[in-house]
Amino acid sequence: MQGSILIMVLWMIMLGLILVTAIATNVRLSAMTVIHHQEALRDWSAILEAVNKAHMELVIDKMPKIKADRTSLYNRESEENRFDGRPISLSYRVPEGISVRIYNLSGKINIARLDQNKLTRLLEQQLGEGNKKIPELVDAWFDWIDADNLKRLNGAEAAYYKKEHMGYEPRNGAFVSVDEILWIKGFDEVFADIDVNSVFTLWGNVSGAVNPDVATRETLLMLPGMNEMLADKLIKVRKNHHFKNMADVSVYLSPLAAAQLTGWFIFQKSSYYAIVVYPNSIEEKSKKFQTIYAYREEVRVANASQKPLILRVTPYAKIIIEH
Numbered sequence: 001m002q003g004s005i006l007i008m009v010l011w012m013i014m015l016g017l018i019l020v021t022a023i024a025t026n027v028r029l030s031a032m033t034v035i036h037h038q039e040a041l042r043d044w045s046a047i048l049e050a051v052n053k054a055h056m057e058l059v060i061d062k063m064p065k066i067k068a069d070r071t072s073l074y075n076r077e078s079e080e081n082r083f084d085g086r087p088i089s090l091s092y093r094v095p096e097g098i099s100v101r102i103y104n105l106s107g108k109i110n111i112a113r114l115d116q117n118k119l120t121r122l123l124e125q126q127l128g129e130g131n132k133k134i135p136e137l138v139d140a141w142f143d144w145i146d147a148d149n150l151k152r153l154n155g156a157e158a159a160y161y162k163k164e165h166m167g168y169e170p171r172n173g174a175f176v177s178v179d180e181i182l183w184i185k186g187f188d189e190v191f192a193d194i195d196v197n198s199v200f201t202l203w204g205n206v207s208g209a210v211n212p213d214v215a216t217r218e219t220l221l222m223l224p225g226m227n228e229m230l231a232d233k234l235i236k237v238r239k240n241h242h243f244k245n246m247a248d249v250s251v252y253l254s255p256l257a258a259a260q261l262t263g264w265f266i267f268q269k270s271s272y273y274a275i276v277v278y279p280n281s282i283e284e285k286s287k288k289f290q291t292i293y294a295y296r297e298e299v300r301v302a303n304a305s306q307k308p309l310i311l312r313v314t315p316y317a318k319i320i321i322e323h
Contacts, residue, residue, distance in 0.1 A: 029224060047277045047295050053092045054085035054100050054275045055299070055308045060091055062304040080242040084214040085322070099280040101321065105204035106270035107214035109222065111175055114173065116142065118208040118264075123222045128192055133186065140185040144170040156185040175202060194218065195291070198320050203272035203311065205297065209264050213243050217289075219321060223251075225260025235322075272311075274298050274323070276319055285323060294319045 061083075082088050082102040096101055109122075116138060123134045139155030149172065151157040158169040168183060175181070176199045182188045198218040201308075210219055212234055220231040233252055243249050243269055250258040278294035296317035299308040 043279055046098050047279075050090075050094040050098045050100050050277045051275055051295065051297060053090050053094055054102060056092060057088075057090045058102070058273060058299070058308055059304050062301060081213045081238050083269075084238070085216060085276075086239075097279055097281060099283070101214065101276040103274040103276070104211070104214040104266065104269050105201045105272040105274060106211035107216055108201040108204060108219050109199060109208055110202070110204045110206075111178065111181060111200045111208055112202055113206060114208040122222055123190065125222060125224050125226070128238055137184075137186050137190065141181075141187070143172065144184045145172070160185060165258055169277070178202060187241065194206040194222075195318055195320055197318065201274075201298075202301070203270070204270045205266060205268075207266065209266040211267060211269055212265050213238055213250055213267070214269065216320075216321060223261060223264050225257040230257060271302050272298065273302050276317075276321075277320075283321070284323070288323055290321055290323070292319050292321055293317065 082084075083102045084107060085101050085103045087101055088097050090100060114122075119138055119141060120134060123137055124131070127133060136154040139152035143155035143157050149157050152161070156170070161169050164199050166183070171180065178197050181196060181200070182191060195218065198216050199222050212220070212224070215234075217231050217235060220226050220234065221228065223252075228255065234249070237252055241248075245266075246258075246262065246265060249265060250259075253261065275297045276294050277297075278292060282292055284290050293316050296314045296319065298311045298313075300311060301308045
């Protein structure tokens with residue numbers, strides 16, 4: 001009898017220990033969750049603070065430039081190209097551990113402004129001149145955005161997408177996002193290895209051309225006559241030199257490349273920008289090019305008397321950065 005009681009007592013002690021351990025584990029996990037949640041909130045607060053200061057920076061940039069010493073808040077005369085996606089220091093200090101990059105969207109191709117000729121040239125750069133798929137791709141592109149449901153010779157209208165069980169139909173109107181081009185027949189394969197948001201935009205220039213002063217590397221590589229060596233050369237040169245016209249750029253190009261790129265470059269900057277903010281702890285300094293996920297906001301800043309107009313916010317956007 002006493003042996004049975006002892007065994008029961010031991011069992012009760014064991015059960016008690018298990019219960020205490022389980023409760024302690026749950027308490028520990030809850031505490032860790034709270035800590036991580038607090039850290040996430042601090043990061044988010046720091047990111048939003050940096051975004052607001054980036055807004056102020058863009059407004060300051062629209063103010064009349066004056067000649068002053070380097071400590072002046074408004075002295076940006078020697079920084080023509082700083083909104084090209086490089087990490088920048090703002091006039092007002094951002095929270096420690098946060099990186100800010102600002103892209104002038106004249107450095108990306110405005111898909112809303114691409115005509116048939118320019119789209120064909122872009123596809124030739126990707127697929128090779130004379131590729132038989134190009135006429136089909138061009139027709140499918142314009143079938144997607146034209147206002148009717150009449151299929152072009154090599155195109156694709158609602159019947160095709162229904163037959164292929166795509167679950168959607170052509171827009172029959174203007175693009176509402178850059179990612180939408182991957183829904184068009186064949187373009188998911190053409191741009192399979194390309195981050196389209198690094199190349200294209202919905203805002204910016206009134207033509208399909210780009211500004212070489214601030215163009216992303218991915219955009220430069222999309223252009224006819226361009227290759228990695230030329231793209232890297234232009235990016236290196238523009239860090240200390242402002243391209244004012246095609247003659248400035250042609251100095252660094254072969255005659256053939258210059259001829260192919262004529263018509264693709266403009267030399268005015270846009271009032272549209274992309275602001276990218278992220279904790280710099282996610283950067284891998286050992287990599288020249290790196291894909292990260294960051295807060296991205298596209299804005300329009302018309303002049304210094306108006307606050308930035310927010311066009312689109314992507315809290316977790318895929319970004320390619322260069323160190």
